[in-house]
Structures are given as structure tokens and as C-alpha cells.
Amino acid sequence: MNGEVDAGTTAWMLVSTALVLLMIPGLAMFYGGLVRTKNVLGTMMHSFVPLAIIGVLWPVVGYALTFGEGILGGVIGWNSDYFLLMGIDTTVTNGVPEYVLAMFQGKFAIITPALISGAIAERVYLRGYSLFIVLWFLFVYAPLCHWVWGPGGWLLERGLIDLAGGTVIHVSAGFSALAAALFLGRRKGYPDTAMLPNNLVMTMMGAGLLWVGWFGFNAGSTVQSGMDTARALTMTQISAASGALTWLIIEALEFRRATALGFVSGILAGLVAITPAAGVVHPAGALVLGAISSGACYLALKAKARLGYDDSLDCFGIHGVGSGLGVLLLVFFIRSEWRAAAGTDWTVTGQLVTQIIGVATTIVLATVGTLLICLLVEKTVGFRLSDREEKAGLDHVVHGETGYGLMNLN
Amino acid sequence: MKMITAIIRGERLDEVREALVAAGISRITVSRCTGHGRAVEAGLYRGQETVPNLTPRVRLDIAVNDEFMEITIDTVQRAARTTEAGSIGDGKIFVTELLLCVRISDGERGGGAI
Numbered sequence: 451m452n453g454e455v456d457a458g459t460t461a462w463m464l465v466s467t468a469l470v471l472l473m474i475p476g477l478a479m480f481y482g483g484l485v486r487t488k489n490v491l492g493t494m495m496h497s498f499v500p501l502a503i504i505g506v507l508w509p510v511v512g513y514a515l516t517f518g519e520g521i522l523g524g525v526i527g528w529n530s531d532y533f534l535l536m537g538i539d540t541t542v543t544n545g546v547p548e549y550v551l552a553m554f555q556g557k558f559a560i561i562t563p564a565l566i567s568g569a570i571a572e573r574v575y576l577r578g579y580s581l582f583i584v585l586w587f588l589f590v591y592a593p594l595c596h597w598v599w600g601p602g603g604w605l606l607e608r609g610l611i612d613l614a615g616g617t618v619i620h621v622s623a624g625f626s627a628l629a630a631a632l633f634l635g636r637r638k639g640y641p642d643t644a645m646l647p648n649n650l651v652m653t654m655m656g657a658g659l660l661w662v663g664w665f666g667f668n669a670g671s672t673v674q675s676g677m678d679t680a681r682a683l684t685m686t687q688i689s690a691a692s693g694a695l696t697w698l699i700i701e702a703l704e705f706r707r708a709t710a711l712g713f714v715s716g717i718l719a720g721l722v723a724i725t726p727a728a729g730v731v732h733p734a735g736a737l738v739l740g741a742i743s744s745g746a747c748y749l750a751l752k753a754k755a756r757l758g759y760d761d762s763l764d765c766f767g768i769h770g771v772g773s774g775l776g777v778l779l780l781v782f783f784i785r786s787e788w789r790a791a792a793g794t795d796w797t798v799t800g801q802l803v804t805q806i807i808g809v810a811t812t813i814v815l816a817t818v819g820t821l822l823i824c825l826l827v828e829k830t831v832g833f834r835l836s837d838r839e840e841k842a843g844l845d846h847v848v849h850g851e852t853g854y855g856l857m858n859l860n
Numbered sequence: 861m862k863m864i865t866a867i868i869r870g871e872r873l874d875e876v877r878e879a880l881v882a883a884g885i886s887r888i889t890v891s892r893c894t895g896h897g898r899a900v901e902a903g904l905y906r907g908q909e910t911v912p913n914l915t916p917r918v919r920l921d922i923a924v925n926d927e928f929m930e931i932t933i934d935t936v937q938r939a940a941r942t943t944e945a946g947s948i949g950d951g952k953i954f955v956t957e958l959l960l961c962v963r964i965s966d967g968e969r970g971g972g973a974i
Binding site for chain 2: 643644646647700701704705707709711712715748751752755764
């Protein structure tokens, strides 16, 4: 679809692309602050490294595998024009240069595996992690992204509502995180030893950047600069605030204290829940979704402590649980105008079934795919650090560096 | 000469320091330290009460001439308590013999250098 470039929409999509990119250092700071001092650089690298690995993989084959026409019975996409992005040099789609759309979508492919790193923090080799994200991108992300957003994708055709990646990004990352955490096992000493954050100030700043970046994430996913964009941005803001406030209230009731880490956990719970829903719900829906997600994520983190699995930084507990709920519950808060436009045969129950199929598909693909990939990585380049190396910490063992020079006397 | 080492709560540092200065003891060295004591202090992380492996405290090293030993101990003990009766985790005071003190600038040795 060639045509004139729409300057307004293009400008917003460029801004959105940059905002989503901003979420990567935001995530690195968020995760980096939560681990122990000896692992701060290694953990931040787990967020940054996909910028390079998926950053290369995406233009070579990623865009073709996700946004190409379906092949192999629709299992995956392919478009030879998208190989190395060679055929889109002059293409304009819906008023936006296709390069911009390709780069915008590429940022999603980068941040999704980075989210998973939170569940396996403090115990994996960089080489194992690097191989993991390559395989995970090719065999989990690419097909799922094609099904939900690609031309002719079967979940898209079935009418799954997922604006910015509740299934593609957060549920897939969350359940992959759980599978990887279970496969790798707990960190040495967990849960008997306290593994306290090294720098909650950095975590707070990272969460702030994530909130800002999320406007590009959700409002950019409308791929326009108009009414839908305004709605998505508004719902994103409301749900994040509602999630944060709910977490504060829960902690105040239970502990008579409000914690900074709780506050930012609430922000994330609100954001992941509204991600699939921001295009279709009204403000009251955003308020409720943020609050429900926050409460459910809080309970999920409590359950983790009881069950004893080690999702180090709560990728499953927040992204998997919060966004999964968002994908399902959004059907109860859909704007009446949207329902009217969808026609008389649209029903809440029918849509809920579609949403359940979307979430269930995501869970199965993410869990089975991740377990197989983990097994392959462990048997080839090695995934989990040896005991001695885990004790010494990623920064020293993997990078030969130190995160904080505060103890150096020179 | 004695070396008095006091491990106290960080939040009592200002009171202890001011009390020492008021008692005429102004030469002190302060550092951060961590360790195991009788105290168990939980932090709250994502809804989990968590007890750190090592508890942070502040360490004071005070070199005194013998006649100042008791007043230093008294002052620190009084000022470092968090309640009238004191509570677990308020810290400890260790006294050791100090063999020699040398002032670096002029080389003076002994009690006068303190």
C-alpha cells in the first residue's frame, strides 16, 4: 500500500518507537536494582543484550516471520520483501513509512525476552541466555505474534482483542518465565537466605521510565494519531495509577506500612492489565482492571512465597497474572460504541471464549516451547551457572566487572 | 590507654556523638558495619517480611586515656539506648588495652597524642 506519508501519524509513531525503546533501559534499571550487588551488571545486561541480538535478528528474518503472509498453514509468516527489510525502502502503509512500523514492532520483540530475564535472574550464563532468547524469539514469539497481529493470523481472524500485547508479550513472557524458573530451579540459598535489592532507588527510576515508555507501547499500538490513540493513552494512565494506589492500600491495611517496591509493583500490575484492553475499555474499566490486577498480583506474590518456586523478580507474578487477567476481564468493560460497531451478533460470552482461547494458546506455546528450549540450551552451551560461579556473582564471573566502584580506594 | 569500640544503631549516632562531645570526648572515628547480634529486624519487600543476613550498624572507635574510660562507656550506653530500659539490638561496647598512640603530624607518642 503505497501512498503519501501522513506527517502527523508518522511523527507519533516515531515518538512511540523511541518511547518503547526507552522501556529497555527502564527495565534494566528496574531489574538491576532488585538483585544483589554482585549481579547488578549481569542483570542489566540481560535487559540490554536483546537490543543487540533481537535488534539484528528482527530486520533479517523477524519482521518477515511475524508480519509476512501466513505459510505452513498459517503457523508462521513469511514475506521475502521483508527479508533484511530489502523490499520496504519506499513503502508507505496507512500513511506511515513501513520502516517506522517495522522498527516499532521490533521494539516489542526486544523487550519481551528481556522481561523473562527477571524470572531467571542471578543464575544463568550470558551465553545460555543469548541462545535462549534467539530460540525463544524464533519458536515462541514469532509464531504467536503472527497469529495475533500478522496478516491472516488465526487468532486475529477469530477476533481476539489484544491491543498492545497482553498475550503476545506479557502472558507469553510471564508463563515462559515460570517455565524457565521451574526448569532452572531456585537460586542457591533461596528462600532461606534473604536476597535483598541492592538499589531500590534505581528500581524506582526504572519503573518511572517504564510508565513513560508504556504510553508509546499502548497508544502507539493504535498505529494512528487520533481518537483511538487518545483513548489508549488515557486508559493506560488511569490503570497504572489505579494499580499503584491499590497496592499501597493493600500494604497499608496488612502491614501499616507502604513500601516503595510495593508502589512500583502496583504501577506494573496496572500497566500490564491495561495493555491488551486500552483500545476498547472506558475509564471506569481501566480503573477496575488496574485495581483487580494489583490485588491479584499481590496474591500471586504471596503464593510464590508459599509454593517456593523462585521467580526471582516476579515476572510471572506480575506480567503473567496481571496481563492474563486483563486479556480475559476486558470483555466486561468494553465501550458501548465499540460493541455497537461490532454488530448485534457480538456477545460478552462469545468474546470471553475467544479471549480464553487466546490466553490458553499463549500459555501452552510459551510453556512447552520454553521448557524444550531450556533443555536444549542446558545440554549445549549450558544455562545455569555452577554453584561456585553463582556464589561469586554474574558481574565477576561473566563480565569481569564490578557494578559499584564505591569500595575502590583509588 | 584504652580503645573503646562501640557498635550502635545508625539512628542513635547523632545523639551519641553529641553526648560524647558534651562530655569532653571529641576524638572519635565512625564507620558503617554489619553483623549478627541478638536483634532481628525484618524489612518488607513485596509483601514479604524479610530478615537480612547481616544487620547494618554504626561502629565508633574511641581512643581514650584511662581516666576517660568510664565516662565514655557511660555516655555511649546512655545515648545509644532506644528506650529507657534499652532494647535488644541497641548494640555493644568493647574495651581493649591500647598499647600506643602516635600523632602522625608531629610524632608525639602516648596519652598526650590522643
